[in-house]
Amino acid sequence: MPAVAVVLVLALILVVVFLAKTVRIVPQAFAGVVERFGKYHATLPAGLNMVVPFIDNVRYMIDLRENVVSFPPQPVITEDNLTVSIDTVIYFQVTNPVAATYEIANYIQAIEQLTMTTLRNIVGGMTLEHALTSRDQINNGLRGELDGATGKWGVRVNRVELKGIDPPxxxxxxxxxxxxxxxxxxxxxxxxxxxxxxxxxxxxxxxxxxxxxxxxxxxxxxxxxxxxxxxxxxxxxxxxxxxxxxxxxxxxGRPDQELLAYQYLQAMPKLAEGTSNKVWIVPSEFSKALEGIGQLAKGPDSGTTQK
CATH class of the missing domain: 1.20.5 (Single alpha-helices involved in coiled-coils or other helix-helix interfaces)
Known part of the structure; x- marks a missing residue:
């Protein structure tokens, strides 16, 4: 009985190991590269997959999502012989897991070196002022060069950004x-x-x-x-x-001579009312007026007596 139990346990372990080697679960947005006897055999999609145990081996799990890599600042000499420090950010995505596995040993390092050399070629033909004001031109030039070179590696460069251009x-x-x-x-x-x-x-x-x-x-x-x-x-x-x-x-009213003379005499004092009057000039008519007043005072009887 104990021997039978040991055999059953060993058989159960073998079954578990066999199932573990046979059933492979690939996460979403990943791809599994399967090798058979050291040679590429198949690419496992996301989900539940079956492989031949002890013969097939899932060698690599390739991330198919868009990745972001920030490279450290790189010294670049401009056309006017000034050294500037430029750091870049690369947005890329693996489109061919087989090519990314077998065409290049380390595609991230390869992208970094390619970015460095391309950046020096582009910025080396610009002055410092031109480089500081032409980020879009540099980005587009880098993206075109990187995308053309990384296509055979199964990598697509979606975007390139310059984080900073630091002059001396x-x-x-x-x-x-x-x-x-x-x-x-x-x-x-x-x-x-x-x-x-x-x-x-x-x-x-x-x-x-x-x-x-x-x-x-x-x-x-x-x-x-x-x-x-x-x-x-x-x-x-x-x-x-x-x-x-x-x-x-x-x-x-038909005034006579006596009335006019009387009015003339009444008007005479008003001529002397001013304080600045120092000299009086008596007109010749004044004597005639006095005579008229005298005759008026004597009356008609006086005249008759004189006659």
Missing amino acids: PSISDAMEQQMRAERSKRAAILTAEGERQSAILTAEGNKQAAILTAEGAKTSLILTAEGDREAAILRAQGEAQAITAVFEAIHE
């Missing part, structure tokens, strides 16, 4: 000083433009204000002159009406 420290300082000078220049130009616009607007405002002030003064003078003219016309009309009324009243 002295060049960086000079470029920074140049940038500061350009910014200062643009700031000075913008300040001058602003001051010029401000001066123009101020002058325009002063001009408009002066024009409005002149127009206001002109309108005021015109209105004042028209008011003075209207007032003069009204005063003249009033004086004319007053003279006409006095003249008519005098003619209607």
